[in-house]
Amino acid sequence: MIDLRSDTITLPTAEMREAMAQAPVGDDVYGEDPTVNALEERVAEILGKDAAIYMSSGTMTNQVAVRTHTEPGDEILIDKNAHIYFYEAGGTAALSGVICSLISGERGVFGAKEMEDVISEKEPHTTIMRPVDLHLPRTKLVCLENTTNRGGGKVWPLEKIAEVEKVARSKNLKMHLDGARIWNAATNLKVQESDIARHFDSVSVCFSKGLGAPVGSALVGSFDFIMEARRFRKQFGGGMRQAGIVAAGALYALENNRKRLNEDHANAKLFARGLEEIKGIQINPEDVETNILIFSLSEMSSHEFAERLSEQDTHMLPWDNTSIRAVTNLMVTEDQILKALEQIRQVVSE
Numbered sequence: 208m209i210d211l212r213s214d215t216i217t218l219p220t221a222e223m224r225e226a227m228a229q230a231p232v233g234d235d236v237y238g239e240d241p242t243v244n245a246l247e248e249r250v251a252e253i254l255g256k257d258a259a260i261y262m263s264s265g266t267m268t269n270q271v272a273v274r275t276h277t278e279p280g281d282e283i284l285i286d287k288n289a290h291i292y293f294y295e296a297g298g299t300a301a302l303s304g305v306i307c308s309l310i311s312g313e314r315g316v317f318g319a320k321e322m323e324d325v326i327s328e329k330e331p332h333t334t335i336m337r338p339v340d341l342h343l344p345r346t347k348l349v350c351l352e353n354t355t356n357r358g359g360g361k362v363w364p365l366e367k368i369a370e371v372e373k374v375a376r377s378k379n380l381k382m383h384l385d386g387a388r389i390w391n392a393a394t395n396l397k398v399q400e401s402d403i404a405r406h407f408d409s410v411s412v413c414f415s416k417g418l419g420a421p422v423g424s425a426l427v428g429s430f431d432f433i434m435e436a437r438r439f440r441k442q443f444g445g446g447m448r449q450a451g452i453v454a455a456g457a458l459y460a461l462e463n464n465r466k467r468l469n470e471d472h473a474n475a476k477l478f479a480r481g482l483e484e485i486k487g488i489q490i491n492p493e494d495v496e497t498n499i500l501i502f503s504l505s506e507m508s509s510h511e512f513a514e515r516l517s518e519q520d521t522h523m524l525p526w527d528n529t530s531i532r533a534v535t536n537l538m539v540t541e542d543q544i545l546k547a548l549e550q551i552r553q554v555v556s557e
Contacts, residue, residue, distance in 0.1 A: 230455035242451030255401030279304030315355030360499030
């Protein structure tokens with residue numbers, strides 16, 4: 208099988224399974240699971256933050272971050288296609304009671320002007336921070352996503368992050384990064400993850416995207432922020448007991464699988480260049496920066512395409528009626544990419 212639906216669809220290696228089987232465990236709710244503690248200390252160190260908290264999913268780490276930074280009735284600024292807004296089941300409203308002011312970025316990336324515009328379009332003033340007025344919500348938080356999922360794996364340039372941060376700090380706004388694929392972003396930019404994370408008050412990272420762990424994400428920030436985040440994780444039902452079993456997989460992935468992400472990026476580029484040569488498919492390989500690519504079909508629906516391809520045991524995700532998303536991952540080799548291209552040529556030509 209060739210599975211390109213997501214970088215989360217991976218199976219633990221024998222070495223990872225061994226690490227999980229041998230992991231010492233305790234009660235994480237009481238802070239007594241040594242493997243969870245080791246993972247939290249390590250991810251905080253890598254990202255250059257004081258502390259971290261392990262959770263079951265990136266949605267939970269993002270939503271706990273929003274809740275920790277805000278109060279009900281507050282406002283956050285976020286791209287209209289961001290995962291926190293688009294794919295987390297309305298959690299910002301349901302769990303934190305905040306509203307989202309949506310920014311129209313370019314493939315999920317925006318700058319100071321777009322931040323200003325999203326406010327000035329609604330009110331007769333041009334500052335990103337709403338004036339003190341009992342009629343208006345209080346703007347509290349700016350959320351970025353790196354890399355961008357719906358933006359096709361787009362990487363935020365460091366200078367663009369700094370531009371957004373400068374405006375946010377001038378208005379006393381906090382900064383949160385949905386860094387589920389920060390590992391891919393750092394690999395693309397050839398920098399350390401901490402070089403990205405230093406611009407943010409909190410960062411969510413995922414161990415099952417790209418790194419190949421079976422489950423888990425972490426939220427990092429200051430000591431005080433993470434202590435408060437633990438309270439909200441408990442409120443959201445996220446307290447875990449002997450979580451070291453799965454945390455061991457995340458720790459193994461963190462230490463062993465970050466360096467190989469260049470392989471996924473190279474395979475995505477190879478795939479994009481091959482797709483560009485197939486009649487009936489539109490894609491610009493220059494848009495492929497990391498491990499996600501989105502291509503368009505001109506002669507059949509995406510659902511028909513995906514169904515025909517699945518008959519050959521190759522799987523991709525219909526993105527909309529005319530587009531397909533493919534994500535390279537550690538279970539897909541270069542030879543499989545070439546095989547998938549042959550299958551696609553056959554499907555499109557039929």
